[in-house]
Amino acid sequence: MPDDIHVAVIGAGRQGRDLINYGLDLPGLRFKAVCDIWPCAQKYAAGLLKKRGHPATVYEDYREMLAKEKDLQAAIIATPDGFHCEQTLACLKAGLHVYCEKEMALTVADCRKTVEAARRAGKLLQVGRQHRSNPRYHLALEYIYAKKALGRITNVFGQWHGPKRVKFTWPQKLALDDATLKRYGYESMEQFRNWRWFEKFSAGELVNLGAHQIDVFNWFLRTPPKAVMASGGLDYYDFYELYDNATCLLEWDYAWEGKTRTVRGLYDVNTVTEDGGFYEVFYGDEGALTISEDAGKGGLWREQRAKVAQWEEDLPVLWVRPNSPPAKGHGGPQYLHDFGVLIGGPSEDRVFASLPNPGVERHQHWYHLKNFFDAIRGVWGLNCPAEVGCQGAVAALRAVDAMKAGRRLELKPEDFKV
C-alpha cells in the first residue's frame, strides 16, 4: 500500500523475532530489510516475513543496509545492548525513526548522546520499555491518581526473580567463523551467544530487567530517584563476568497534595530462583497496589482502617468473604488471569473484584510498537520517547555504579535532563 511505513529490523534473535511477529499484526507496515550477523537468524526472520507476504532483503552489516535501502522510514533495533548506541545514531542519521530495545546505551554519556541525536535528526526514538504502553499499567495509574485508591504513597517494592540460568550453546554447524565474530567485537562463539554476561555488551540484570521496573517506579512517582545504593555480585554461578544478583535501595522526592516527602523503595533481581516472579508494589497509607507484566498477577488492597471507597463500589465483586472459594472459573486471589487488577483487603469484609478489562488483551510489545507507528503517523505522541527512556536508563545505570562503588550515590534532577 502506498501509505505503508517501510521498516527494517536490526537483530533478529529472540526479541527481534517477537517484535517482527507483533509488528506483523499491525496494519500499514511493510518489512523491507532484516539485518543480523548470524545467517541462521537472518534465514529464520526472512522466512517468517516471506510467509506473511513481506519479502525482505537480508544483510549482515547494518551500514550496508542503510547505504542500500533508500526507502526505509523506521528501524527496529534488537541487537545486544552494546550495539544500540552506534546503530541508533546511524539510523537516525540516515533519517529513520527508531524503536530501540532497552537499554538504549551502556553508559550515561551514550544515553545522552542518543537523546541529542534524536533531537538533532528530528526523528522519533521509542525506547523498548513496553510497560509504558501497557493498558493495565495505565489503568493502575488511574486508580492511584484519579481514584486515590492508595492515599499517599510511602514505599515501593519490586523484584525480578527468574529461573536458573544456563550457558547458551549452538549447533557446531551454525557456528560463525572467527573473522566474522572478530569483525563485530566478539572473542568467541561462546561470548556471542552469552553476551548478557559480558560488560562489553550488557550492563547486567539491574539494567536488563531492573531498568523496566525502576522506570515503573519513576513513572508512577512522577519523578526520577534522588539517591541509590546497591549491593550485588557474581555469587552463585561459575560464569563469565557480570553479577548474577543485586539488591538496591532507592529514594524519591514524592509530591503529594502540595508537599514533598521521601518515598523509599527496595528492588531485587535474582537469577537463581523464580520464587515470586516479577512485579512492582506501591504502598500507600490507605492501600497497596501490586502490578506486573504477568497479567495473572496484580492486586489492589484497602487498608483495614481506610474507609470503603467509591472505587470498590464501582467494581464487579467476585468474592466477598475470606476463605470462601473463588468465583467459578477463577483461580484464586493470587493468579486471576485475564483481569486488569485484583482488588482485595485483609479484613473480614474484604472484597475481591476485577477491574474492567482495559481493552483487547494483546501482548504489551504489540501496544508499544503500535504506539511507535501511530506516533510516526502523528496520531499520538510516543509513550517512551528518548528523554523518558534516558531517565530510566540513567537511574538503572547509576544503580550499577552504586553497586560497584559499594556506597550511596546522590542523584540530582539535572543528572536526568538532557
Ligand SMILES: NC(=O)c1ccc[n+]([C@@H]2O[C@H](COP(=O)([O-])OP(=O)(O)OC[C@H]3O[C@@H](n4cnc5c(N)ncnc54)[C@H](O)[C@@H]3O)[C@@H](O)[C@H]2O)c1
Ligand atoms: N523489552 C523486553 O522485554 C526485552 C526482552 C528481551 C530482550 N530485550 C532486548 O532485546 C535485545 C536482543 O535480545 P535477545 O534476547 O533477542 O538476544 P539474542 O541473543 O537472542 O539476539 C540478538 C541477535 O542480534 C544479532 N546480533 C548480534 N550482534 C549483532 C550486530 N552487531 N549486528 C546485527 N546483529 C547482531 C545476533 O545474531 C542475534 O540474532 C537486547 O537489547 C535485549 O536487552 C528486550
